[in-house]
Amino acid sequence: MSLKPFKSIGIGVAFSPNLKANLFEAARLSVFFESKLFLIHVGETSDEKLNALRSILQSFEKDNLDYEVVFKAGDPVDVILSAAEDKKIDLLILGAVQREHFVKYYIGSIARKITRRAKCSILLLIKPSVNRVPCAHIVVNGLKDPKTEQTITTAFYVSKKLNSHKITIVEEINNEEVAVKVDDDKSLRRATIMKERIKLRENSRVKDIISHIPNDYTKGKNIKLQAIFGKKGYSIGHYAQISRADLLVMNAPSKMTFWDRLFPHDIEHILTELPTDVLILQ
Incomplete structure (x- = not known):
């Protein structure tokens, strides 16, 4: 970077x-x-x-x-x-x-x-x-995407320059990844185990990204990993709002088609109702 x-x-x-x-x-x-x-x-x-x-x-x-x-x-x-x-x-x-x-x-x-x-x-x-107004807490997307490592690294750079003390990396996970119909205790346990495995997998992926970031950017930071199951864009926006984040850092969408504008998703959810200041990185 x-x-x-x-x-x-x-x-x-x-x-x-x-x-x-x-x-x-x-x-x-x-x-x-x-x-x-x-x-x-x-x-x-x-x-x-x-x-x-x-x-x-x-x-x-x-x-x-x-x-x-x-x-x-x-x-x-x-x-x-x-x-x-x-x-x-x-x-x-x-x-x-x-x-x-x-x-x-x-x-x-x-x-x-x-x-x-x-x-x-x-x-x-x-x-x-x-x-x-001090920027104390930055939330950044940690979704699995080719741009995400650059986005997380830049979020740490911004955090250093603005003297923010807390960064939360949000891994948005589609509910469809837990393809279990919950209708009894056994299926509920199975769904819970699947969710925990996905969280561990995502946390491991993000920790690997953080390990590549210069120590000068990460030292002294309160770093939190937060897995959320839900709709991409909406989930991280809602989290940034309830956690009172001062800045939300996101990947720019790869492309924006006519249908994307009709049916909001990912970044469009953020643009519709801004939870806080938002940095969209190309």
């Missing part, structure tokens, strides 16, 4: 009430990850806008924040995606939207389109803050 998976960070900049909080979150992450920050504004260049951005980011001068403002007119989705490609952005930060009258967040239409089409990693923020 690259020692610096996020060499460049991008964020779409709109002059909205959340502007300062969004910029502070992006700037802090750029400092933590030692990344260059690209502020992407969909609109025409103006000295007034430049001065406003400089004024907000002035407090990060002491941290040697390296940033560049990109102005481009056009469709917001196309502008942000093209800027991400042109500037070789590794991580794109997007804001989520709170449902009216509910303390639940979801992806707005523009952010959803960007998330589905982006070729870089995505960080979805539900409550950007001017003052830093």
Whole structure:
């Protein structure tokens, strides 16, 4: 794994009430990850806008924040995606939207389109803050997938940089793997034994992944392995919510088809109702 998976960070900049909080979150992450920050504004260049951005980011001068403002007119989705490609952005930060009258967040239409089409990693923020809120607990998927070792390793990297003390690796297991109809004590015991064997197998697989991660990333961390039987995407999202995780780290889906958009699964469950901040890794 690259020692610096996020060499460049991008964020779409709109002059909205959340502007300062969004910029502070992006700037802090750029400092933590030692990344260059690209502020992407969909609109025409103006000295007034430049001065406003400089004024907000002035407090990060002491941290040697390296940033560049990109102005481009056009469709917001196309502008942000093209800027991400042109500037070789590794991580794109997007804001989520709170449902009216509910303390639940979801992806707005523009952010959803960007998330589905982006070729870089995505960080979805539900409550950007001017003052830093510590990231104490990270939940990361441990499903059996070619991308998972990279995802878990990056989660430990992020944990080190953000000074998180706890990481939970969630192994989502499809209920169909326990192909036993439970209708009496004997079949219940058989199903229980099968589940325990699957848990041991999955824990062994994840422990092997952790053994390959540099000790500098893992030392001093409270590492928990959590096997969950249920629907992929929904199960880990629900777990992140009830465990009050500060960040959920997921693999990006390999491909997104028309049918995936009609019938949500895996990552789509997360996008529908965000349990916390979500990092989707390409």
